[in-house]
Amino acid sequence: MKRVPLLKWSRVFFAILFFLPVTLFFIDFRDMFPDRVSALLEYQLVPALLGGFAGILLFQFVLALLFGRIYCSVLCPAGILQDVINRLYCIGKKKKKGTRRFSYHSPMNVLRYGLLGVTILFALFGFTGLLMLLDPYSNFGRIATNLFRPVTMWINNLAADFLMRVDNYSLYHVTVTTVTTAALIAALVALILFIVLVAWRGRLFCNTLCPVGSLLGLISRYSLFRVSFDKNNCIQCGLCAQSCKAEAIDAKQMTVDTSRCVDCFNCIGSCSKNSLTYRFNPVWKRDRVVLPVELSVDSSATPHPNGRRSFLATTVAIAGSVSSVSTLANKIVPIEDPKIEKWPPVTPPGSLSLERFKDKCTACHLCVVQCPSHVLRPAGLEYGFDFLLRPHLAYIDSYCNYECTVCSDVCPTGAIRPLTKEEKITTQVGVAKFMIERCIVHTEKTDCGACSEHCPTQAVHMVPYEGTLTIPAVTEELCIGCGGCESICPVRPVRAIIVKSNIEHIFVEPPKEEKVKEVQIDDFGF
Amino acid sequence: MKRRDFLKTSVIAGAAISLNFESLQAALSTNTIAVEKVPDLVAVMGGEPEVMLDKALEALGGIGKYIKKGQKVVIKPNIGWDRTPELAGNTNPKLVKALVKKCLDAGASKVTVFDHTCDNWQKCYASSGIADAVKEAGGIIMPGNDEKYYKPVDLPQGKSLKNAQIHEALLEADAWINVPVLKNHGGAKLTCAMKNYMGIVWDRRVFHQNDLQQCIADICTWSKKPVLNIVDAYRMMHQNGPQGKSAADVATLKSLIISPNIVAIDTAALGLFNQVKKLDMAAVGHIKKGEEFNLGTTSLDKLTIKRIKL
Structure with a gap:
């Protein structure tokens, strides 16, 4: 008997509850929403990091340590946007081609932690441009501001023209004036990147390029509550792995890579044996899986990189090149132009x-x-x-x-x-x-x-x-x-x-x- | 009473009622018994805006002379700035409200109000109190914030300005009433009825680029003239105009001037203004230029002027 996927639906519910007002606030060209809607955005990680809001950072880190990357599915507008794109992509497709099109991939730790290290170092040395370009929240903001908003305004204008004929001015004509070329390109590139990556491999952005995803991944790998296998029940059918947007479930080894899991809980509902549960399962309680021989041979072909080690290695490598970075940054900025x-x-x-x-x-x-x-x-x-x-x-x-x-x-x-x-x-x-x-x-x-x-x-x-x-x-x-x-x-x-x-x-x-x-x-x- | 008598009396009474005694009533109410010529310009002082409007229109022979049944009417106040009524940056909302009502009472099919504002239009419409006033009176407040609302119009008589884009509400209107507020103005020196035309066009930059004073006169040559100009001088900004900084810029004059003659009304308004701040007619170049276009006269002594003090 299948359980009602309560966790998944509450995730969806809270995600919509957060995403809808935030998106409308970004589109709000009539200034209908009170400015305090922005309070919803105070929990965004990169803004909190740059603003130095220690309380919010602590809250997010504790949340990730307790429950994993709930942030990525409920509080990150870019994450939810990717879920929306995924949903749209699945429309009209059979389950196999849509929601169950994923398969397990090993993590790209060098890329994600390396990029995180570079981003942080750049920021520490006064160049926050890379962080700005990768930050999921800001990318969402730019997409909403420079794409969703103008499209909505354009629809508004069509409707306003129509209403004008009957002397109704509840809608009025608006002109898009604030979208600049650079902003439009940035938004388009981000949206296309999201669409391509989501269609290809789900939440790949979140587990490779996203600094917030990588940072939270470092914490969530030790999270107390996590999606875990009931190894006695599992028949290794692989349905969970196919439904995992993060491609973090290895059904053969019955492992979930919690550093990449975004707590979407789709896998739990996909399991016909109810052998996947979200439960208290801290690192110290976890029983080590003894790998079958043939599988370990397999994985030695693609060595499992140790996340922390590669992170440290990359950090050291980057640290060496930092001095050149800062001089580069100085060259780009004209200090004072006399003209x-x-x-x-x-x-x-x-x-x-x-x-x-x-x-x-x-x-x-x-x-x-x-x-x-x-x-x-x-x-x-x-x-x-x-x-x-x-x-x-x-x-x-x-x-x-x-x-x-x-x-x-x-x-x-x-x-x-x-x-x-x-x-x-x-x-x-x-x-x-x-x-x-x-x-x-x-x-x-x-x-x-x-x-x-x-x-x-x-x-x-x-x-x-x-x-x-x-x-x-x-x-x-x-x-x-x-x-x-x-x-x-x-x-x-x-x-x-x-x-x-x-x-x-x-x-x-x-x-x-x-x-x-x-x-x-x-x-x-x- | 016999039925025949009753019918007869009814018919006579009906005929009597339909006769127009308005001018007689106006004459009576202003204590001038002799039936006189309708004045070219009426000035009222000492009342609330709606009361002064009443008296002024009465003296002119009633709104019905200017607004006919079924007409689409536009009222064009000055709503240029995000300012409350006390700061006198915009036309008094009470005056606008009373005027919208008058037009609707006169049988106007609809009364539309708009201005091409300088500050953010929604803030101007709200802070001025005009948006609410118009809605309460049953008029339509229309946006003027987008080029979309403006259509090109030729000004064959114009010297510097040969064409302009004018708000479509005006283009569609059967009659319009120009309702400026009298103010000091940094650029044009004085803003009143003629200067208020700058709020009916989209592109004001060309005005400033091509001799502001001439362009103001040029736009006033547009073939569709206002049926009436009503100058709000209840509160008058005498310095730091047209935006004003504080209440110190405002003098309370409790006055109103009304006339179909746009040059005359601006000349008269300048006279009123001059009692608070000295300002030479020559500095307000557009008034003379308007006279050269035969838009009206600056020689007030040649006109019939009615002055009413309440």
Whole structure:
């Protein structure tokens, strides 16, 4: 008699419970979800690692030590996305070609632990770019932001056009402005990689490239609760191995590689003899399997690499090459360009400094999605390789809302630190630089003043010029670098007022409160 | 009473009711017994926005003169900034609400309100109180945030601006009412009825690139003119405009001006403004340029002006 696969379905239930709001939050172009949905993302491992949230890290490690890689099936949006892809791939296929298409493979320990070591070392030496490119959460974020979101917006526009004809404006037209080429490519590559790997060998990404998978694997191999064989019952039919997305079950030897098992529990339901169970089975209680002779010959052909040993070996090898890495990183980053055209990127208020932001941001693009003024845009290579995909304030056609703190409220890594409204309106991320020789008032001798119009602090104000004309002037100590002026300046190709970033953000005085003067008028004046 | 008499009286009474005594009533209510010419411009001072609107429309002969039964009407306030009504960055929501009601009462088939905002449009619509006001009054608040909503229009008379993309609500409308708020303006010096046209177009950058003052006059030459301009000067931003920093930029004038003549109303508004802050007509270049296009007159003495103090 088959048991109801309770464990599997609770896994699916919790995964959906987590995945749905997170995905919708990333797609949320109408700003319908409260910013606090981002709390769901605070448990993401790489953001917690970069943010230095020790409590969350400890929680995740203890969870993995107790129950294995539950994280990978329930808390990792990229993991759940891969399960969704797998589900879609299985549609219309017979069991043999779909859910039972897998087979046991030995782990690629050199690759996964080696890559983990390299990633960590790079990060320790100040280059978090590799971690950012491999982090599953951020890859999911980039896919949702740059692919799922635009597609949803496009569908929304079709529906809005239709409703418009009947004077219904509950849906409105939206334009995709924040998807940059680099971000689109990054998202496409990640999604295609997920699709190909899932179709080919299930959760291969999670057990080779993923730094979170590798890190948790190091812990989960000692997990107390694990999927275990009842060796007296097992008939070695191999159904479990065929249904294992992680390809971690060796039915012949009746072993489950817990370092790769993602706790999906599909195997438990697949077993006709009920001989697979998820139970308390710590390392010290496990009975060693005596390998049949012919099998050990088999495995000597492909030697079982010892995970820890290879990890250490790779680490040492990498450590030797580290000095060259750091010099390489220095070469890529232009330290200070004297030409003004090459100003560094303006980083979001709350990021404190360019260096700190580069260290902590994983380019998940949640801020890009949630920014109500669509001013945050992922960079390409224009600011060097170590700013790739990271968001900056691009004052192309919008600016940073004066009292808005959304990006700092939602950032899961703390790369953009939470700010109060008072802190926000006094954080100077850059300073507006006015170049009179390009200004329309100067070149065309006509009124303009668009920059001053959009300045919330009147740091950019109009002063008398020729005749009745007035021309902008900047009081730098009032400027917070919001880009209102730059975004609206009509001069092309290079604008006449441009925000120069502060590499270190500073605090400025808030604009002085003026006294309200009582104005009494009894006449019309005409 | 005999049935025949009753019927007779009913018919006479019915005929009497259908007669239009509006102008007489208007004259009576403003204590001017002699039946006078309908004014070209009405200015009201000293009341709440909806009350002043009432009085002003009454003096003009009622909204029914401008809005006909079954018409699609657009009301174009200034909703440019993410500011609350007290800061006077946008048209007073009470005025917009009262006006939407008036149009619907006059038999408009629908009343649509929109603006191409400067700040984030949803924030502007919400903070200004206008989105709620329009909904409460039974009008439609329409987005203006996307180029999709704008269609190209030729401006054959324009000097610098030969064409523009204008919001489709206006293109489809049978009548529209221009409802600016009177403010100081860093670029145009003064923003009122003519400047409010900049919220009906998609691309404002070309305005700034090609002589702002001329372009403002040019866009006002668009063939579909507003049936009325209603200037909200209940609260007036006299400095740091058009966005304003604080309540210190605002003077409470409790005034309203109404006229179909867009140049005259801007001239009058400038007069009102000048009592708080000095501003030369020459600096507000677009008003004179509007007069050169024959969009109206700056010579207020040639017009019939009605001034009402409450």
